[in-house]
Amino acid sequence: MSPGENLDLIPDCFILQPPVFHPVIPYVTTIFGGLHAGKxxxxxxxxxxxxxxxxxxxxxxxxxxxxxxxxxxxxxxxxxxxxxxxxxxxxxxxxxxxxxxxxxxxxxxxxxxxxxxxxxxxxxxxxxxSPRLQVPCSRALPRGLWPGQVIIVRGLVLQEPKEFTLSLRDEATRTPVMLRASFTDRTLAWVSPWGCKKLISAPFLFHPQRFFEVLLLCQEGGLKLALNGQPLGSTSLDQQTLERLREVRISGSIQLYCVHC
Structure with a gap:
């Protein structure tokens, strides 16, 4: 996805194919939905x-x-x-x-x-x-966040997951915004520094031993979220707060494959 691409253009369906364990070699299978960008x-x-x-x-x-x-x-x-x-x-x-x-x-x-x-x-x-993908994992944001910037996190949910968090921290190591997925009550929410939780009203798209892709698009006035290709709304942050953010931190019951900032 290019930095300025609108999340509303993301396809409604994102096919997650079940994993296959211990296949007989040679192994041939069909890729559901074919291959496309982001697969x-x-x-x-x-x-x-x-x-x-x-x-x-x-x-x-x-x-x-x-x-x-x-x-x-x-x-x-x-x-x-x-x-x-x-x-x-x-x-x-x-x-x-x-x-x-x-x-x-x-x-x-x-x-x-x-x-x-x-x-x-x-x-x-x-x-x-790569040791750079060990959890917890962090990436620096030297210039903070600006409109059009994209953060992409791809990985695999572990077999018995508890939670997954993606935190954005400022220079004082405070966390103005956190995205948290709880596997216990199957909720996805934005969490504020004061513990206030704003539930995201959408199907819970994290599943044990399945791939996931979290995409955050920075825009004027906040962040837009997409999970597995599906737009899930946004959270409000003023531009000064966005510019002060200096670190992305990822933790939880996952195995990381890619972190792009």
Missing amino acids: MVMLQGVVPLRAHRFQVDFQCGCSLHPQPDIAIHFNPRFHTTKPHVICNTLHSGRWQREARWPGVALQRGASFLILFLFGNEEVKPFLLQ
């Missing part, structure tokens, strides 16, 4: 000790003959002296010009967690073991 696919596994390679293909159909086009071919290789990843596209039976990524962090015998994040014209894979 995430997470892959978790272990590289066998004697592995030569493995691949993940995002393809246009599941037929065997003729072979469908492959929009994204992700192929880590371990049988050379320098493990690397090959990425390519198969169109009308022909491979296109490949891209090679050296120095891949994947290792034989090691577990991995990869997130594929799809944009309008690109896909980004992340190896999700």
